[in-house]
Amino acid sequence: MILISMKHALPKLPYAYDALEPHIDAKTMEIHYTKHHQTYVDKLNDAIHKPEGEKFHNMPVEELLININKIPESIRTAVRNHGGGHFNHSLFWEWMTPHAKDKEVKGRIIDAINKEFGSFEDFKTKFNDVAVSRFGSGWAWLVLNKGKLEVYSTANQDSPLMDGKIPLLGLDVWEHGYYIKWTSNRKGYVENWWNVVNWAQVERLFDKAKK
Ligand code: MN
Numbered sequence: 001m002i003l004i005s006m007k008h009a010l011p012k013l014p015y016a017y018d019a020l021e022p023h024i025d026a027k028t029m030e031i032h033y034t035k036h037h038q039t040y041v042d043k044l045n046d047a048i049h050k051p052e053g054e055k056f057h058n059m060p061v062e063e064l065l066i067n068i069n070k071i072p073e074s075i076r077t078a079v080r081n082h083g084g085g086h087f088n089h090s091l092f093w094e095w096m097t098p099h100a101k102d103k104e105v106k107g108r109i110i111d112a113i114n115k116e117f118g119s120f121e122d123f124k125t126k127f128n129d130v131a132v133s134r135f136g137s138g139w140a141w142l143v144l145n146k147g148k149l150e151v152y153s154t155a156n157q158d159s160p161l162m163d164g165k166i167p168l169l170g171l172d173v174w175e176h177g178y179y180i181k182w183t184s185n186r187k188g189y190v191e192n193w194w195n196v197v198n199w200a201q202v203e204r205l206f207d208k209a210k211k
Contacts, residue, residue, distance in 0.1 A: 006058045008044050010037060011090050019098040023195045025181045033093070036176055040085030040157070047078035061087045065161040084157035088139060092172055097198035105199050109168070109206040113142075116149040124194065126151045131173050131190045140190075142169040142202075144209050166209045169202045 013033055018026035048056045048064075052072040056064060056079075064071065064083045071079050097103060110120065117123035123142075131140035134153040143150050143165040153173075154160065160167045171193055178189035 008041050008061060008086055010041050011093070013093055015098050020096055020196045023192055024096065028177065028180045031180075032089075032172075032177060037086070037089040040082045040089065043078060043082040044086050047075045047082060050075055053079075061090075062161060065159045068162050080162070081157050084159045084162070087159055087161070088157055088167075088170060088172070091167060091170060094201050095169055095171075095198050096193075096196040097201070098196070099198075102198045102200035103196070107199070107203045109199070109203045112149055112206070117151075123151070127171075128187075128190050131171050132187050134173055137174040140171045140173060141165075141167055143167050144206070147210075166205075168205050168209065169197070 010033075013029075016026075017029040017033070020029065044061070047053060048059075053075050056071065059067075061083050064079055065087060068076065068080055068083075105120065113120055113123045117126060127140055127142065130151055130153040134140060134155070136155065138153055138155045138158070140153045141151065141160055143152065143160045145163075145165045149168075150165070152160075154163075160170075171190065173186060173190070175186075178186065182189040
């Protein structure tokens with residue numbers, strides 16, 4: 001009998017490399033997607049296709065992250081870093097858009113943000129603060145934590161799923177995400193990123209998580 005197991009794969013980028021110019025430059029987008037994201041995918045596949053990863057061959061990446069503590073110790077760090085990297089980046093491409101209509105700040109998610117954080121500007125300030133102050137590499141997040149909106153950050157490629165939280169919006173603050181255009185100015189990158197946020201996608205994830 002031939003066992004066919006699932007290989008994790010790079011998702012299709014929903015726009016061209018230069019579609020988010022001038023906010024996200026084409027060169028960064030191309031390297032980020034074809035090199036960094038591809039490496040997470042490849043190394044995740046390497047890890048779970050080791051003999052001790054057999055039980056996890058066909059598990060979707062979300063499940064791997066939710067169940068990270070059940071992964072055999074010898075491959076757990078690789079799954080954490082590369083599974084997290086694969087999942088975070090798959091979401092990240094969808095959290096940005098060149099389409100003006102999808103960037104409109106409206107809907108139930110905005111009502112919920114206003115209610116939780118006082119105002120949309122207060123939410124952004126808090127998000128920017130955690131994004132800029134995350135030491136080293138990581139991500140800034142808007143998540144649902146037990147039904148409540150929360151802003152926080154994680155180190156490296158750790159996913160909110162590992163903390164039992166549902167990611168609604170995330171920003172990659174690894175230097176590879178901004179250094180070509182912004183060099184050491186992470187704050188400039190973070191503040192400018194709001195110009196490309198796909199609020200229609202955040203709204204979809206919020207609705208799905210609320211069901
Ligand atoms: Mn990245």
